Amino acid sequence: MITLTEENYIKTIYQLGKYGTLTVSTNNIAEAIAAKASSVTDMIKKLADKGYVDYKRYQGATLTSKGKKIAADVVRKHRLWEVFLVEKLNFSWDEVHDIAEQLEHIKSDKLINELDKLLDYPTHDPHGDPIPDKRGEIKKSNKVLLFTLTEKAKGVCVGVKDTSSAFLKYLDKHKIALGSEIRVVSREDYDDSMVIEIKGKPITISQAVASNLFVIEE
Amino acid sequence: MITLTEENYIKTIYQLGKYGTLTVSTNNIAEAIAAKASSVTDMIKKLADKGYVDYKRYQGATLTSKGKKIAADVVRKHRLWEVFLVEKLNFSWDEVHDIAEQLEHIKSDKLINELDKLLDYPTHDPHGDPIPDKRGEIKKSNKVLLFTLTEKAKGVCVGVKDTSSAFLKYLDKHKIALGSEIRVVSREDYDDSMVIEIKGKPITISQAVASNLFVIEE
């Protein structure tokens, strides 16, 4: 059995270490988890005993494949719940993190599979971060800022960089939402504004907007 | 701050004591929570210190109004989540308890209000038990077995007594679901079967079925 606290440490090591590929230092974990380094050392030892991390004294921790599976699972749940909150419960993109932090620990395979289905198998959360699949794999995402797209390019809106409510309101007003298809109609060199098409409708957006919207190019 | 464990004790006392109206004994709580009586004594003392229960040595515990509010809130969340699982995630009525047991501890007022709205403000969970409102009040329910309705009476299906998958499949097949409007067309004295109407369609059901379906008479 794995405890909630262990799950949180494993998730943290996963995220600090670029999806489990890098070794993470004790202090780094301590800061992320808001605990003292001594507590982290204790926990790393326990995780090593249980086979979730590789650990040598003074050398930081690296997730084992077993640890990575656990972490990917928690992150998958976290991000699916975030999509749920935004898509089904009218949350805005910056309100969801703390609640997803709680929901990510609910244990039920069926629950998460059905949630995935209800949301129509999303690949990214509202911040534009990729959602690991059932096997824990992350599709290498080509998420970019809308700003970087060339004329005639198409993309799907997957997230925001600026999560201020002013920006979110702006998006709402112009019917730009998670999953919206966006086509770049033209770019204006003078002020870096661009004309984009959403659901057949062209609108002009400023550089400020284009550089705060994440899209996946198609 | 209230811990998860404290919440579980308070909920248990609420349910064993008929929505917080009766005093509950240490042993009763111990059995319900699968802990030893000595652990329960310790916890009751703590809950008394914090003002959630009234307690006199050897005399069991009674919820204070503060305790009742906490309990009603947890039960409200539990039952709303159960409705969500059945209505939105294709769970059957007997699979939801354990997951709701986890979900009931998620803390977010907005979450639960939005969930309530998404589900269209249900008054009963899939087992036919009433859902406390935001203020913790429970509408005194006139939930009865379909079996007890007289000819021409109408009701809304609110739950099942038998939660076997065989029965649930039977209901599915005959399009009897949570919230279905049911009208009693006629009763047959000989074998206690009855003809009922669901969405304009008459079907004949046996006494076995009628005595396992809860309805609220209108």
Added chain:
DNA sequence: AAATAAATTTAGACTAATCTAAAAATAGAT
């Protein structure tokens, strides 16, 4: 009303997760 049974509480110990303070190891600078 005394004796016995059942329920409840106390006392003391254990585990998980945390902390502080001191010791040890590593890394960086001269």
Added chain:
DNA sequence: ATCTATTTTTAGATTAGTCTAAATTTATTT
């Protein structure tokens, strides 16, 4: 290469929740 600063670990203590075993109170029976 040595000294110093930083990082990490160890040692010992603390809190929440639990347990067992023994003691106490209440309830029941004769």
